[in-house]
Amino acid sequence: xxxxxxxxxxxxxxxxxxxxxxxxxxxxxxxxxxxxxxxxxxxxxxxxxxxxxxxxxxxxxxxxxxxxxxxxxxxxxxxxxxxxxxxxxxxxxxxxxxxxxxxxxxxxxxx
Numbered sequence: 001x002x003x004x005x006x007x008x009x010x011x012x013x014x015x016x017x018x019x020x021x022x023x024x025x026x027x028x029x030x031x032x033x034x035x036x037x038x039x040x041x042x043x044x045x046x047x048x049x050x051x052x053x054x055x056x057x058x059x060x061x062x063x064x065x066x067x068x069x070x071x072x073x074x075x076x077x078x079x080x081x082x083x084x085x086x087x088x089x090x091x092x093x094x095x096x097x098x099x100x101x102x103x104x105x106x107x108x109x110x111x
Contacts (some may be wrong), residue, residue, distance in 0.1 A: 019091075022110040023056035026089050058110040063094075087111050 002008075015021060025032070029050040038047030063070040082090045088111035 019058040019060050019108045019110075022089070022091055022108055023058045024051075026087075026110050027052040027054065027056050056110060058108050060108045085111070 016025070029052055030048065035047040035049065038044050061076070063072070063074055065071050076095060079090060082088055091108045091110065093108060
């Protein structure tokens with residue numbers, strides 16, 4: 001919520017795999033495994049986080065029908081083009097092996 005120059009965060013949902021976490025994860029410069037190991041042992045002083053200061057965003061591609069029932073089996077095209085885009089990562093969330101939609105949130109693109 002923004003009120004003039006004051007910004008208040010109502011919710012920050014950053015589970016791994018969620019679109020909210022993906023732009024943050026692609027900006028991490030260091031390996032995430034030592035960070036996870038430090039979290040599991042509760043010794044965070046051994047884990048340093050370094051991040052790229054550039055802005056990042058995630059765009060979600062959802063199948064038609066939201067918020068009600070959604071369409072399955074829609075072909076997703078253009079993924080070969082995404083592979084050629086600099087600093088863009090495609091996350092598959094609800095796609096089949098044939099690159100068709102199989103859930104509401106089909107894919108997310110972060111960059």
